[in-house]
Amino acid sequence: MNPELNLSRSLNGVTILEIGDQMGDYASMLLAGLGAEVIKLEPREGSPSRGIGPFASDTRDREQSLYFWRYNLNKKSAVLDVDAPESPPKLAALASKADIVLLAGEYEIVARRLELWRKLAEENPRLIVCTITPFGLDGPQRALKTSDLVQMALGGIMAVCGYDPNKDGVYDTPPIAPAMWHSYHLGGEYAAVAMMAALNFRELSGEGQFIDVSVHEAVNTCTEVAIPTWVYSGLVVKRQTARHAAPNITHARLSRSSDGIFMLASLSPFEREMRALGQLADEVGIAHVLGTPEFAQLEKEDHVAAAIYRQDLLEQLVESLPADELFHRAQKVGLAWSPIRRPEQNLDDPHFAARGSFATIHHEDLGRDLKYPGTVASDGSAPHFSYTRRAPRLGEHTDEVMERAFTR
Amino acid sequence: MGDGNSNGRRALEGVRVLDLTWLQVGPQATRLLATFGAQVIRIEWREHKAVDFIRYVPPFAPDHANKDGGRSQGLTPRGRGIKGNYDRAGYFNNTNPGKYGVTLNLNHPKGRDLLRRMVRDANVICENFSPGQMDKWGLGYADLRKLNPRIIYIQTTGVGKAGTYKDYVSYGPTAQAFSGLTFLSGLPEPRPPAGWGYSYLDHSPGYFGAIMLMAAIRRQRLSGVGCYIDMSQSETGLMLSGTSMLEHQLTGKPTERYGNRMPYLDWSPHGAYRCAGDDNWIALSIQSEPQWRALVEEMGSPAWVRDARFATSASRKQHEDELDANITEYTRGCERYELMNRLQARGIPAGVVQKAPDRFDNDPQLKARGYYVDLPHSDIGTWPIEGFPAKLSGSPANIGGQTHRASPKLGEDNEFVYGKLVGLSDEEIASLREEQVI
Numbered sequence: 144m145n146p147e148l149n150l151s152r153s154l155n156g157v158t159i160l161e162i163g164d165q166m167g168d169y170a171s172m173l174l175a176g177l178g179a180e181v182i183k184l185e186p187r188e189g190s191p192s193r194g195i196g197p198f199a200s201d202t203r204d205r206e207q208s209l210y211f212w213r214y215n216l217n218k219k220s221a222v223l224d225v226d227a228p229e230s231p232p233k234l235a236a237l238a239s240k241a242d243i244v245l246l247a248g249e250y251e252i253v254a255r256r257l258e259l260w261r262k263l264a265e266e267n268p269r270l271i272v273c274t275i276t277p278f279g280l281d282g283p284q285r286a287l288k289t290s291d292l293v294q295m296a297l298g299g300i301m302a303v304c305g306y307d308p309n310k311d312g313v314y315d316t317p318p319i320a321p322a323m324w325h326s327y328h329l330g331g332e333y334a335a336v337a338m339m340a341a342l343n344f345r346e347l348s349g350e351g352q353f354i355d356v357s358v359h360e361a362v363n364t365c366t367e368v369a370i371p372t373w374v375y376s377g378l379v380v381k382r383q384t385a386r387h388a389a390p391n392i393t394h395a396r397l398s399r400s401s402d403g404i405f406m407l408a409s410l411s412p413f414e415r416e417m418r419a420l421g422q423l424a425d426e427v428g429i430a431h432v433l434g435t436p437e438f439a440q441l442e443k444e445d446h447v448a449a450a451i452y453r454q455d456l457l458e459q460l461v462e463s464l465p466a467d468e469l470f471h472r473a474q475k476v477g478l479a480w481s482p483i484r485r486p487e488q489n490l491d492d493p494h495f496a497a498r499g500s501f502a503t504i505h506h507e508d509l510g511r512d513l514k515y516p517g518t519v520a521s522d523g524s525a526p527h528f529s530y531t532r533r534a535p536r537l538g539e540h541t542d543e544v545m546e547r548a549f550t551r
Numbered sequence: 552m553g554d555g556n557s558n559g560r561r562a563l564e565g566v567r568v569l570d571l572t573w574l575q576v577g578p579q580a581t582r583l584l585a586t587f588g589a590q591v592i593r594i595e596w597r598e599h600k601a602v603d604f605i606r607y608v609p610p611f612a613p614d615h616a617n618k619d620g621g622r623s624q625g626l627t628p629r630g631r632g633i634k635g636n637y638d639r640a641g642y643f644n645n646t647n648p649g650k651y652g653v654t655l656n657l658n659h660p661k662g663r664d665l666l667r668r669m670v671r672d673a674n675v676i677c678e679n680f681s682p683g684q685m686d687k688w689g690l691g692y693a694d695l696r697k698l699n700p701r702i703i704y705i706q707t708t709g710v711g712k713a714g715t716y717k718d719y720v721s722y723g724p725t726a727q728a729f730s731g732l733t734f735l736s737g738l739p740e741p742r743p744p745a746g747w748g749y750s751y752l753d754h755s756p757g758y759f760g761a762i763m764l765m766a767a768i769r770r771q772r773l774s775g776v777g778c779y780i781d782m783s784q785s786e787t788g789l790m791l792s793g794t795s796m797l798e799h800q801l802t803g804k805p806t807e808r809y810g811n812r813m814p815y816l817d818w819s820p821h822g823a824y825r826c827a828g829d830d831n832w833i834a835l836s837i838q839s840e841p842q843w844r845a846l847v848e849e850m851g852s853p854a855w856v857r858d859a860r861f862a863t864s865a866s867r868k869q870h871e872d873e874l875d876a877n878i879t880e881y882t883r884g885c886e887r888y889e890l891m892n893r894l895q896a897r898g899i900p901a902g903v904v905q906k907a908p909d910r911f912d913n914d915p916q917l918k919a920r921g922y923y924v925d926l927p928h929s930d931i932g933t934w935p936i937e938g939f940p941a942k943l944s945g946s947p948a949n950i951g952g953q954t955h956r957a958s959p960k961l962g963e964d965n966e967f968v969y970g971k972l973v974g975l976s977d978e979e980i981a982s983l984r985e986e987q988v989i
Contacts, residue, residue, distance in 0.1 A: 352945025
């Protein structure tokens, strides 16, 4: 394969300066995976995300944060207190050789830092300055105090995730924010989209620009039918256990395989899936009436009863086989079923191994390799994101970065 | 950012995208390309089973809504969709703004020839058919590359076209279950996972698709090369599983769920607390001792806070069940927004668990930023469409794209695309229509 075809090097030559907190880690790591050089400018005590656990050791050592490891692959770290009065000339030197500056964090901090970057952008009109803040740089609530949980609440994802109400329709359990920092994921993905758009625009116009990403809006974009259901029909979707929120409570239930694993097993309203359900029941040896004239009659007369029959049959099937066997047999007949796996069950899965989905990263301190999820695509010879270097130690590249900034 | 005229300041000016995708994940990626000015041509076929399924899922515009009206005509009676009419679905309208719409029958040899002709002048082709379908038609990457070596070809499937499970079928929820995202969401075992109330992995992979396509487009502009991208929703799920797999590799322990709590920082209380009214909640995220003291003050310094169990953040974290029960005693009597405002005024991270009406009708921040964008549709009139979550000063996001419209009707732009862009004569178009090709 022509090495030129490897998309994971397509941002070679693009330099990004990253300044700020955990809201920016992921966005710049995505572009680093496409070949950009990302230099993280950190204060002496390290970026705030070095304080987020879990930690690789019992001490909360800033070099041992798994959060920092996860979201800072392929990057370089230089210690520079960007807020110190003597720093602007250094930042100007760095900016003159940079393509993108990413500022992430709370509104007050980012707005204050942005003043300098507005001046530096005048000197380097090709510079792209991207901010990621909780609510954007303007608007009455731009300075609200926040966290991933608060963003997931205000942004609407929480309201559609959680458990079924009780028999009286009352919710005994709270809405749930799915774990693992998804407001930062969403803000980061959209920031990466916007930065890619700005790089494309610069190729046409020669101009840089300012990008103002709002994490609140990013979360808001990602609630599927919740807004359209309200906008078009005036109905509010209700959260339900491990299935789609909908204006009414649907009758599907979460069931366990014979070895006790919860299964994602559902039917979409496609003829081929109805047939596949009957086929799987036949193969497993469970008697049923799918495909008979009686069932066709029931379907015609009482659509809901027919759906409940199919759901009952589906549950019987799920309970009759161990999860792994069920997964492969259901898939063989074309049913989109899967066990609800723990993430780590994928580490040794042959499918992901064959696709090169994990990057193997060496940690010399640990004397071992760790596998990191490292791409979302494959072209048969190379992944489209490529990660080869562990997250940097604090200041690991300070000399290199500063020397280069001051040499022509 | 409105449907404001982008004055030619489009990041993807001159980029033509042939969009053969359907459902959510593919159309999400091309939605973003259209937002930045690409000419996106949505290609569908009019047979019921070939039409994008999203065209016949609710919600629908009310039956009385017409092209001169829209939401302003009112929401009652509730729209049911008109049988056989694919042009009234609200979610489709929200997913496909700014795109052109044509019909093309790929099961007809002349339909495939017409697509080949279009590929010659296109920059990008997107599809999410079952793996292998395009190859069967002679329209796979190897075939199309011969016609246009610069073409960027992206295919998005649940598990990917390559790999051990390449023939497996998957929707967003399947990929969520498989990759581990479903497991991660919810209260600790023995409770089941709560999972996601929608197909998260029909959305994030769309954003990834746009990122990769824009990287590929930039490279195509600079060096003239194309590429093939075999993208999978499940791998996107792995990317989004946070630190769970690293922690497992280091400790050997199985991943556990922790509800709305925060095991990775010394933050407590941390969760959703019931407020006055029907299923109303507020999220609190106490991150420091001053914030805790401010919360105590706001609650009127009740006696229970002096209990040794709640003296330090570490001890509060050890007794989170009791802590949450005590806090709920306070919050359950409070109006949720008043409480949020009082807490925020004291510098406490607090936010209402907002439902759709809260976010659409009342969110002052979304309003001030102009997040929802009104766009016209040729049959159902003007409706608000969800916007792009960033402001760009040089090449603004423009949800209405090149069409200045919400979604296209099925085949709405056949004349424009096949006539103006492809260069067919009126007679040729008429005859293709007669032959059931377009």
